[in-house]
Amino acid sequence: MLNGKIALVTGSTSGIGLGIATTLAMHGARLMINGFGDVAGALAQVREHDPGAVFHGADMSKPAEIADMVRQCESELGGCDILVNNAGIQHVALVEDFPVERWDAIIAINLSSAFHAMQAALPGMKRRQWGRVINIASVHGLVASASKSAYVAAKHGLVGLTKAAALECATTGVTVNAICPGWVLTPLVQKQVDARAAADGIGIEEAKRRLLAEKQPSLQFTTPEELAELAVFLCTPAAQNVRGVAWAVDGGWTAQ
Ligand code: NAD
Numbered sequence: 001m002l003n004g005k006i007a008l009v010t011g012s013t014s015g016i017g018l019g020i021a022t023t024l025a026m027h028g029a030r031l032m033i034n035g036f037g038d039v040a041g042a043l044a045q046v047r048e049h050d051p052g053a054v055f056h057g058a059d060m061s062k063p064a065e066i067a068d069m070v071r072q073c074e075s076e077l078g079g080c081d082i083l084v085n086n087a088g089i090q091h092v093a094l095v096e097d098f099p100v101e102r103w104d105a106i107i108a109i110n111l112s113s114a115f116h117a118m119q120a121a122l123p124g125m126k127r128r129q130w131g132r133v134i135n136i137a138s139v140h141g142l143v144a145s146a147s148k149s150a151y152v153a154a155k156h157g158l159v160g161l162t163k164a165a166a167l168e169c170a171t172t173g174v175t176v177n178a179i180c181p182g183w184v185l186t187p188l189v190q191k192q193v194d195a196r197a198a199a200d201g202i203g204i205e206e207a208k209r210r211l212l213a214e215k216q217p218s219l220q221f222t223t224p225e226e227l228a229e230l231a232v233f234l235c236t237p238a239a240q241n242v243r244g245v246a247w248a249v250d251g252g253w254t255a256q
Contacts, residue, residue, distance in 0.1 A: 001027045001236065002024060002028045002029040002082070002232070002235055003028035004028070005029045005030070005081040006030050006031075006077045006078060006080055006081050007021070007024045007025075007030070007031050007080075007081065007084065008032045008034070008070065008073045008083050008117075008121070009024070009031065009032075009034065009084040009086055010058075010084065010085055010087040010113065011060065011086045011087025011088060012031075012033040012034055012035055012046075013034075013036060013039055013042040014037055015186030015187055015224060016136060016186055016224045016227055017035060017084070017086040017087065018033075018042050018045065018224065019224025019225050020084055020134075020136075020224065020227065020228040020231050021042075021046050021053075021084075022046055022048075023225060023228030023231070023232060024231065025046050025050035025053060026049045027232050029081075029082060030052060030077055031050050031054070032053070032054050032056055032069070032072075032077060033046055033055050033056075034056050034057070034058055034069060034087070035087065036057075039055055039057070042055075043055050052077075056068075056069040056072055056073070060108070060109045060113035061109050061113065066113055066116040066117050066120065067116065067120045069117075070117060070120035073121075074124055079128060080124055080125070080131075081125065081128070081130060081131055082131070082132045082134070082235055083117055083118065083121045083125075083131070083132070083133045083134070084134045084135075084136065085113065085114035085117055085118070086136040087110075088109060088110045088188070089109050089110065090106070090148070090151055090188055090191075090192070091105075091151070092147045092148060092192065092195070093147055094147055095149050098149060098150065102150065103149075103150045106150035106151055107150060107153070107154050107157075110150075110151065110154035110155065110158065111153075111154040111155075111157045111158050114158055115161060118133055118165055121133070122165070125172075125174045126169070126172055129172065129174075130173040131169075131173065131175070132174070132234060133165065133176040133177070134178075134231050135158050135159075135162050135179070136178070136179055137155045137158045137178040137179065138151070138180055138181060139180050139182045139215075139248060139253045140152045141155035141159035141180050142156075142246060142248065142254050143253075145215075155180075158178060159178050159180070159246045162177060162178040162244060162246065163244040163246075166244030167243075167244060170243055173240070175240065175242060176244065177242060177243065177244065178245065178246045178247065179227055179230055179234075179249060180246050180248040180250065180254075181227055181249050182216045182222060182248070182249065183211060183216050183222065183250075183251075183253075184221055184223065184224060185208070185221040185223075189211075189221075192211065193208050193211060194207075196210065196211060208221075216251040216252065216253050217251055217252035217255070217256065218252055219251070220251055222249050222250070226249060227249060230247065230249060
């Protein structure tokens with residue numbers, strides 16, 4: 001379905017990004033992946049479907065490295081048709097206790113990185129008259145939770161950036177949209193489950209149950225694969241008039 005399309009997924013060595021990169025490759029896209037940690041494992045997983053998949057180690061808090069990554073995607077793979085801005089980090093603390101360097105890092109990695117990547121990729125997409133930008137925001141781009149000020153601010157910003165860019169591209173073949181997941185059981189959330197288990201003196205399974213019961217009416221985690229199939233849909237011709245949306249996949253979280 002995506003044969004011939006070239007996709008760059010940031011933060012794709014783990015969790016949601018790895019799920020999206022793998023699924024895009026399964027649907028025929030050629031991939032550039034990015035991120036820290038188990039690069040070899042992630043690349044091996046994506047190469048099962050796209051043997052030519054490549055990796056770029058840009059730190060998403062560094063604008064020059066992001067620009068270099070997009071340039072390299074264009075020169076090495078021949079373009080950047082699908083850009084998935086997914087890299088993200090979390091830190092949980094009250095505003096008055098929030099370490100300033102954590103605030104700066106979250107804004108840089110969860111918000112500004114998407115601006116820098118789009119600034120580098122949009123001209124080529126517009127020239128080729130086809131492009132898909134998919135920003136992985138969050139329910140926290142739509143509503144807030146206590147102790148997540150930087151994350152909530154960054155994700156609300158990302159939803160706003162998505163809308164502004166979508167309007168700028170509205171008469172072109174380039175669409176810009178956001179996906180807003182609720183709880184997805186990835187390493188980012190496992191840390192919060194572990195912290196809750198320790199704080200409440202309960203087991204991991206009970207901590208997961210409490211986490212879901214608080215916010216997510218379906219009482220089920222969304223999976224990276226479910227989000228990836230939505231990303232694939234956004235790349236199809238049927239989605240050509242889906243522009244500037246913030247599409248929640250949250251088990252009813254934001255319906256409340
Ligand atoms: P994760 O921790 O499993 O993956 C994060 C990825 O980002 C990893 O590949 C990591 O190496 C990469 N990364 C982190 N800092 C980076 C940097 N400076 N430069 C380059 N790469 C960097 O987390 P995840 O849960 O898969 O989250 C992915 C995205 O989905 C994030 O933007 C997150 O905010 C969003 N999200 C997650 C959930 C959830 O419940 N897990 C819910 C809503 C939104």
